[in-house]
Amino acid sequence: MADIMIHRGSSQIGGCCTQISTGESRILIDFGANLPGTDQNAGIKDSEMFQKVFGSAGKSAVLFTHYHGDHFGLFKEIPDDVPMYIGPMAKDILRIFVPYMDSGTGRKGLPVVERMRTYGAGKWITPVSGIKVLPLYVDHSALDSYMFYIRVSGKSLLYYWRFSGAWHRGPEGTLRAGTQDICARAGGYPDYRGYHAQPFGRSKESAC
Ligand SMILES: [Zn+2]
Numbered sequence: 001m002a003d004i005m006i007h008r009g010s011s012q013i014g015g016c017c018t019q020i021s022t023g024e025s026r027i028l029i030d031f032g033a034n035l036p037g038t039d040q041n042a043g044i045k046d047s048e049m050f051q052k053v054f055g056s057a058g059k060s061a062v063l064f065t066h067y068h069g070d071h072f073g074l075f076k077e078i079p080d081d082v083p084m085y086i087g088p089m090a091k092d093i094l095r096i097f098v099p100y101m102d103s104g105t106g107r108k109g110l111p112v113v114e115r116m117r118t119y120g121a122g123k124w125i126t127p128v129s130g131i132k133v134l135p136l137y138v139d140h141s142a143l144d145s146y147m148f149y150i151r152v153s154g155k156s157l158l159y160y161w162r163f164s165g166a167w168h169r170g171p172e173g174t175l176r177a178g179t180q181d182i183c184a185r186a187g188g189y190p191d192y193r194g195y196h197a198q199p200f201g202r203s204k205e206s207a208c
Contacts, residue, residue, distance in 0.1 A: 002153040007053050008044050014070030015042065016161070017053060022153055025059040025128035029148065029159055033073025050077045061085065061127035063119070065138070065161055066145035067094055076109050085127060087135070087144035088118040121146070 007017040007028075014035040019028050031053070034042045044052065054060070054077075064072045064086040072094075078084060086094070091113065098109040119125050119135045126132050134149040138160070147160040 002155050002157070004157075008049065012038070012042070014038070015044070015046070015049075016071050017049065018159065019053070020131065020150060020152055020157065020159075022130040025130055026061075027127050027131050027133065027150075028053065028060060028062045030065055030071040031062055031074045031078060032071040033069050035070050046074060049074055054079055054082075059128050063127060063133065063135075063148065064090070064116075065147065066090055066140060066142040068142050071161075076107055076112055078112070080115070083127060084112075084116045085119050085125065086116050087146055088120070089144035090142070091116055091118055093143065119146075 001023055003019075003021045003023065005019040005021070007019060009016045009018070009032075012034075014032055015038075016030040016032040017028055018030065019026050021027075031049070033039075033046050039046050061083045062078055062085070064075075064084065066072070067086070067090045072086070075084070094113045094116075095110065098113050102108050102110070119133070121135055121137050124132055124134050130152065132151040135146040136149060138145045138147045147158065150157040150159060
């Protein structure tokens with residue numbers, strides 16, 4: 001039995017964290033900070049996210065879609081025994097700008113970045129037992145950004161978070177092919193208003 005839980009992001013842009021689990025193991029997609037200036041009035045503050053997501057954690061892995069702060073900004077909170085994955089160029093970029101961002105702060109993020117593993121476009125990985133993930137490139141203002149095609153508990157799920165005009169026609173064709181049971185998406189534009197988990201095409205969401 002597959003289960004999708006949106007820890008944060010169903011009614012906002014940024015601060016993203018979505019969980020996909022088998023009941024025994026799970027992946028988390030992104031662990032983002034609230035957009036600058038919004039944390040005070042957010043339904044879930046950044047300081048509350050660790051307890052909400054990792055307070056009763058089972059076996060986990062975290063996959064980052066890209067290196068923008070609203071998708072990866074809480075990375076220092078992730079426990080040491082939780083594997084993290086990100087694109088190879090995105091990791092190199094983090095190696096440069098995380099030390100810069102950390103200047104003057106006591107808690108350094110570079111050791112956490114070095115702990116991140118990398119995935120490759122079009123190459124399947126199995127971050128936790130029972131969940132297979134195929135990273136696919138996404139056009140975005142951050143280099144080396146990805147969406148994920150996921151196989152879990154006999155179901156297929158396309159997790160996407162960017163739906164720009166230039167990008168729209170290609171993935172739409174993929175979606176129409178009906179090879180996935182569920183689509184979960186995060187909006188980057190106001191009209192999408194954050195995450196949605198929705199059936200698409202030959203949906204079998206009730207079985208998930
Ligand atoms: Zn972004």
